[in-house]
Amino acid sequence: MENTVIIFLFGKKYEVPENLTIMTAMEYAGYQLVRGCGCRNGFCGACATVYRIKGERELHAALACQTKVEDGMYIATLPFFPLVKQVYDIEKIPVNEQVMMQLYPEIYACVGCSACTKACTQGLNVMQYIAYAQRGDFEACANESFDCVMCGVCSSRCPAGISHPQVAMLARRINGKYIAPGCGHLNDRVNEIKDGAFDGLLADLMQKPVSELKELYNSRVIEK
Amino acid sequence: MYSDKFKASLQLITNNREQNAAYEPQRMSAEQKEEILNKYHPDHREDKFATLKVGKNKGDKVPAELCGMLCAHSRIKDIKIDLQNPDYDVDVLIIGSGGAGASAAIEADNAGASVLVVTKLRMGDANTMMAEGGIQAADKPDDSPAIHFIDAYGGGHFAAKRELLSKLVLQAPEAIKWLSDLGVEFDKAPDGTMITTHGGGTSRKRMHACKDYSGAEIMRTLRDEVLNRGITVVDFTAAIELILDENGAAAGAVLLNMETKELLVARAKTVILATGGAGRMHYQGFPTSNHYGATADGLVLGYRAGAKLLYADTLQYHPTGAAYPEQIYGALVTEKVRSLGAKLVNAKGEVFVHPLETRDVCAAAIIRECGERANGVDTGNGYGVWLDTPMIEKINGAGTIERRIPAMMRMFDKYGIDIRVDPILVYPTLHYQNGGLDITADGMTAVENLYAAGEVVGGIHGRNRLMGNSLLDIIVFGRSAGKNAAEKSKTVKPGRLTLDHVSAYEKELEGAGIETELVSPKLLPDYTRKVRSL
Numbered sequence: 001m002e003n004t005v006i007i008f009l010f011g012k013k014y015e016v017p018e019n020l021t022i023m024t025a026m027e028y029a030g031y032q033l034v035r036g037c038g039c040r041n042g043f044c045g046a047c048a049t050v051y052r053i054k055g056e057r058e059l060h061a062a063l064a065c066q067t068k069v070e071d072g073m074y075i076a077t078l079p080f081f082p083l084v085k086q087v088y089d090i091e092k093i094p095v096n097e098q099v100m101m102q103l104y105p106e107i108y109a110c111v112g113c114s115a116c117t118k119a120c121t122q123g124l125n126v127m128q129y130i131a132y133a134q135r136g137d138f139e140a141c142a143n144e145s146f147d148c149v150m151c152g153v154c155s156s157r158c159p160a161g162i163s164h165p166q167v168a169m170l171a172r173r174i175n176g177k178y179i180a181p182g183c184g185h186l187n188d189r190v191n192e193i194k195d196g197a198f199d200g201l202l203a204d205l206m207q208k209p210v211s212e213l214k215e216l217y218n219s220r221v222i223e224k
Numbered sequence: 225m226y227s228d229k230f231k232a233s234l235q236l237i238t239n240n241r242e243q244n245a246a247y248e249p250q251r252m253s254a255e256q257k258e259e260i261l262n263k264y265h266p267d268h269r270e271d272k273f274a275t276l277k278v279g280k281n282k283g284d285k286v287p288a289e290l291c292g293m294l295c296a297h298s299r300i301k302d303i304k305i306d307l308q309n310p311d312y313d314v315d316v317l318i319i320g321s322g323g324a325g326a327s328a329a330i331e332a333d334n335a336g337a338s339v340l341v342v343t344k345l346r347m348g349d350a351n352t353m354m355a356e357g358g359i360q361a362a363d364k365p366d367d368s369p370a371i372h373f374i375d376a377y378g379g380g381h382f383a384a385k386r387e388l389l390s391k392l393v394l395q396a397p398e399a400i401k402w403l404s405d406l407g408v409e410f411d412k413a414p415d416g417t418m419i420t421t422h423g424g425g426t427s428r429k430r431m432h433a434c435k436d437y438s439g440a441e442i443m444r445t446l447r448d449e450v451l452n453r454g455i456t457v458v459d460f461t462a463a464i465e466l467i468l469d470e471n472g473a474a475a476g477a478v479l480l481n482m483e484t485k486e487l488l489v490a491r492a493k494t495v496i497l498a499t500g501g502a503g504r505m506h507y508q509g510f511p512t513s514n515h516y517g518a519t520a521d522g523l524v525l526g527y528r529a530g531a532k533l534l535y536a537d538t539l540q541y542h543p544t545g546a547a548y549p550e551q552i553y554g555a556l557v558t559e560k561v562r563s564l565g566a567k568l569v570n571a572k573g574e575v576f577v578h579p580l581e582t583r584d585v586c587a588a589a590i591i592r593e594c595g596e597r598a599n600g601v602d603t604g605n606g607y608g609v610w611l612d613t614p615m616i617e618k619i620n621g622a623g624t625i626e627r628r629i630p631a632m633m634r635m636f637d638k639y640g641i642d643i644r645v646d647p648i649l650v651y652p653t654l655h656y657q658n659g660g661l662d663i664t665a666d667g668m669t670a671v672e673n674l675y676a677a678g679e680v681v682g683g684i685h686g687r688n689r690l691m692g693n694s695l696l697d698i699i700v701f702g703r704s705a706g707k708n709a710a711e712k713s714k715t716v717k718p719g720r721l722t723l724d725h726v727s728a729y730e731k732e733l734e735g736a737g738i739e740t741e742l743v744s745p746k747l748l749p750d751y752t753r754k755v756r757s758l
């Protein structure tokens with residue numbers, strides 16, 4: 001018999017093999033998941049979960065699909081959290097700190113408690129990226145928040161009611177569109193294609209016999 | 225942490241690292257590739273396929289599990305549904321909201337259509353969110369769409385529909401520009417030059433990435449844009465059957481609220497299927513890298529309504545799924561790990577294949593190594609081979625792993641494996657549906673007014689897809705389907721809604737003597753442990 005641990009799903013006790021994740025332990029216990037399960041691999045943030053180990057004070061947050069069960073875990077999933085997402089027109093948005101002031105003024109009410117950072121399931125310095133956003137340093141905010149999966153656990157712990165993932169999302173889009181350097185070779189190629197520079201080449205490939213295309217493929221020069 | 229049983233093999237890998245890093249393994253000849261594929265690739269295991277006895281592709285072989293779904297009963301077989309008072313009435317109905325669905329939604333909205341997006345889980349709970357490696361586009365001076373075409377056409381075993389592939393490569397740079405203008409943060413040098421790498425089977429470095437969160441960065445940006453536009457998105461709502469009009473044109477769908485099980489009806493002038501792939505069908509028992517909802521629903525919906533499939537017998541088994549630890553069995557180890565220089569090494573410390581052969585060839589080589597050649601490493605849960613990640617920093621310098629593949633580092637770090645120091649164990653995982661619904665260059669299936677885009681489509685890539693061409697196809701064909709479906713909707717006169725095709729299909733099943741308990745589409749896999757449950 002494999003080694004087992006005792007866990008508590010929403011307070012109810014189950015004995016499950018110790019090598020399971022919280023997500024697979026729920027399935028082992030008999031839950032057919034609908035909510036709270038998306039990519040099953042740490043990318044989508046659907047499976048935010050909070051837990052406390054019996055006898056300990058600290059409340060942990062984790063992605064259920066990425067976290068092994070432990071003995072004495074009291075588990076509650078957080079499959080939805082009401083984040084506030086403001087709508088805006090990316091084409092018309094002003095690129096200065098005013099925009100944060102307009103859309104997410106609550107970030108200026110941050111009390112610096114660091115609960116968001118402590119709760120982050122991705123180990124990000126959430127409070128720091130909010131500080132960058134306050135200053136209108138979108139690039140720093142974008143970089144610091146890049147690995148965010150928008151699970152919302154940070155916001156669930158925030159006394160100031162900040163929707164951190166949405167703030168970061170806005171900063172990343174502004175950074176990607178307006179602050180990151182433009183790309184000359186990309187623009188050139190798009191224009192060449194618009195001017196039909198490759199139409200002839202492609203038309204030629206379209207009607208070549210397969211044998212000739214095989215020849216071309218097998219004699220490709222591969223860039224080092 | 226690796227337990228002691230791995231120590232001996234690990235030592236060999238470490239000892240040989242210097243030498244293996246410098247060694248450039250021979251690439252296989254065309255004949256060698258063909259031979260290894262025929263002998264070892266799962267697509268060639270005849271006994272795992274079944275022949276369709278009904279529908280447009282009668283007589284074709286498809287994976288046995290898919291055949292089961294295509295020949296299963298409708299979920300609404302015995303239910304009477306009032307189609308005359310639809311719950312939603314729109315110009316364009318989009319089913320699925322990964323990258324293809326979201327791109328289509330944005331463009332259909334741009335074109336002035338009223339749009340409804342329904343999706344089985346949440347918007348973005350999709351394979352798109354998981355793509356790590358990157359997206360191809362021939363936008364560098366030494367590259368061209370024509371070279372991109374040759375790479376993809378050869379990589380797909382000369383089977384792609386050329387008009388689709390041509391569209392893919394020609395519109396690739398524009399797709400990157402579109403994403404970039406929406407705010408997607410591509411990896412760039414300080415002067416704005418895109419940082420691009422090779423992928424398996426490319427002859428130019430044209431893989432654009434957003435660290436190793438390429439798909440996530442694209443998906444969350446598209447999602448944000450869909451929300452900014454106020455497009456209606458109904459989540460946890462699956463399409464379970466298409467609705468046609470009296471002329472056989474697509475005109476809506478029957479929807480199922482995944483939580484309450486309520487049935488709803490959506491009427492639309494045009495419909496776009498963007499339901500993605502099929503990894504959760506676990507063909508041949510393989511683990512998968514796919515999201516929870518990848519259950520080939522779109523193939524079932526489309527097929528029952530009269531759409532044709534193309535190359536539904538070819539799947540992509542990604543050579544490097546995680547083989548250890550068990551908690552992440554099947555999870556993807558991005559190809560970028562190999563692009564950056566990590567080689568595949570067997571239990572004896574030998575490099576046995578060029579790491580950048582196409583995926584099917586690499587997968588077949590690993591299966592051969594672990595099977596017939598008995599050079600695999602016993603993981604306790606099957607076999608695997610080493611992917612020597614520490615080589616990356618030997619070649620590219622310290623800090624490369626954290627900078628370029630942070631998601632990979634995090635994934636293994638959770639289980640005490642530092643991929644900068646120790647190699648990882650891999651085995652092929654079910655990754656991508658190469659085949660799917662057959663479409664024309666404007667994105668329409670054989671059913672009038674039914675469009676398809678994304679992984680649900682077959683034919684763009686032929687019988688194998690190169691890394692980075694799928695993220696590309698969902699943008700190029702997603703956008704185009706959105707535009708075309710919106711345009712077409714302007715000319716569609718709403719007809720009488722019917723589900724007659726569903727009962728006709730049931731008759732066809734009966735006529736073919738098919739008896740089955742199965743219902744489809746599958747919607748979600750069932751991983752619950754069954755003990756005396758009701």
Ligand SMILES: Cc1cc2nc3c(=O)[nH]c(=O)nc-3n(C[C@H](O)[C@H](O)[C@H](O)COP(=O)(O)OP(=O)(O)OC[C@H]3O[C@@H](n4cnc5c(N)ncnc54)[C@H](O)[C@@H]3O)c2cc1C
Nearest residue numbers: 320322324344350351352357358463500678679692694695
């Ligand atoms: C781990 C991983 C890594 C990858 N890496 C790369 C890469 O580096 N480069 C690359 O080019 N490609 C990569 N791919 C492939 C690529 O990501 C996918 O093929 C592509 O994103 C598919 O997009 P899609 O929009 O067609 O489908 P998806 O993104 O899967 O979206 C499908 C959507 O439809 C919904 N849906 C399904 N059925 C129904 C239904 N019945 N009713 C309503 N909604 C439904 C799903 O829930 C989902 O929201 C990767 C794939 C995976 C899994």
Ligand code: FES
Nearest residue numbers: 038039040045065
């Ligand atoms: S299910 Fe996507 S992060 Fe866990």
